[in-house]
Amino acid sequence: MLANIFSRLLQGLLVLFVLFTVTFFLIKALPGGPFKSTERAIPEHIRAKIEAYYGLDKPTAVQYVIQLKNYIINQDLGTSLRLEGRQVSEIIGQAFPVSCMLGVVAMMVAIVIGIPLGVIAAWKKNSWMDYSAMAVAMIGICIPSFVVGPVLADQFGRRMSLLPAMGWDATHPTSWILPSITLGLATAAYLSRLTRAGMLDILNQDFTRTARAKGVDSFRLLVRHCLRGGLIPAVAFIGPAFAAIISGSVVIESIFAMPGLGLHFIKAIQVGDAPVILGIVLLYGLLIITANFITDLLGMWLNPRLRGNR
Template identity: 70%
Template sequence: MFRYFLNRLGQGVIVLLVLFTITFFLVHALPAGPFQTEKAIPEHIKERMEAYYGLDKPLGVQYVKRLGTLGTADLGASLRLEGRDVSEIISQAFPVSLQLGLVAMGLAICIGIPLGVVAAWKKNTILDYSAMALAMIGICIPAFVIGPVLADRFGQQWQALPAMGWSPLSPSYWLLPAFTLGLVSAAYLSRLTRAGMLETLNQDFVRTARAKGVPEGQILVRHCLRGGLIPAVAYIGPAFAGIISGSLVIESVFAIPGLGTHFVKAIEFGDEPVLTGIGLLFGILIILANIGTDILGAWLNPRLRSSR
């Protein structure tokens, strides 16, 4: 098992290298450079700025130099925000995105898993059909559509919740963006939980427990829940990383000062160090989330430990 996770970490390093390479060359393939603004910059000043940041060198030389700085854990300085390191920008903005992602994932788990358990328990009833219909709606409607609708209804028309801004200590600011982010994950979790619970409920040990007169609630919680949650657990890790990265759009909708604002502006400006830093951060999150999911899945299903 330990050797398996070491292999996964090694694969993660390769994934990060590929991710950095793709991001680097895609940013440099953008038609507009980092110093091409609406207000024309004198050519001699532009040349001095490019020389200062090393952008006057061949692309291959720039790539090797950036790769070397990353090897020393130096993400470089932002081209858009003069004098600010990328690590400083991430350290200030990432806690906001992380808090939003944790709340969204918590809402997704609290909504999706109970919904899937009830749907499996009441299979082929109105509760099952209603729960799966809601899940399908949540899957089909993208977050960037749900967000503006919720902000308009609850924030502007009804004035029940703040539609813009962020306060780390005020839950009223979290609810709308977190619900928007977590709705799709809740929908997938409900369907995966239902499928896992139905498979477990059809096992022989469940029929034996029912024949012995064990209460249905005890069967669900003590005998079926652990095995039935394995598909949902396998999804939670990548889903959490997806929620964090998906918050880039939602943060712009709700004017949240997280990584999303810096990411969007970095694309507009062609700020390669910021784009690379944020991209690598999300890559690390996805790798760690997948490894954490494997550990939790092995704890829930002992057969997975012997196969790795």
């Protein structure tokens, strides 16, 4: 088990290094630059001095080595080229709590909706409850969040005036509801289908049939004998799904005008603000790696067969 954990940690570090390298050179391959595509033209000699100040006049390979050194040795994410004087770590520190809170609430929505639907669908296999739950899940998968978001905002925010349609206030949970539901519905749909598949596999096992033959009541059979094993596929999905929710909240944050990482990420791409793009991409990568690692640990706890060396 310890060998598996150590191996996953090394794999995570390797993934971060590859992610940094690929993202860095992709940014350099973008046309234009932070000081070439501004609304107001900058004189050539001034632009040259600005690029020299930020080290952008050096060869790409030299910039790569300097940036990598700052990340590894100095733990310095650099300074934003768009927001003069502001550190990337400061920008992320202010915006990430909003994206993280949105992701947590959206994940809770997905779990509360998706797992019970999957359990009920499996328990009532081939019944109207099963067909209805899976039909709802399929609709949730097919309709993208950028369609669901405006519809919910228009219906519940503008027409019915029940919930705030724009903005985010950490002290008023009503502002969380619409963006969290919009972001969590698709994940809930996937969770319900994975839960149903996992539960059906356990319900068809020999020990389940033996328990039924011995007269174990339905509720005890479901909770004590089937639920733990049946949730393994869903648990394996929850970790990456949580990271994907946070990294995929860019569109939702734009729809509901939320001051999260999505706003800074979009603007950084528009102007070619490389330090901000790199910082946010690496943060998203770290989130996905951490979520996968935690999911692996939960999987080992739920399934002892995963604890051996593979």
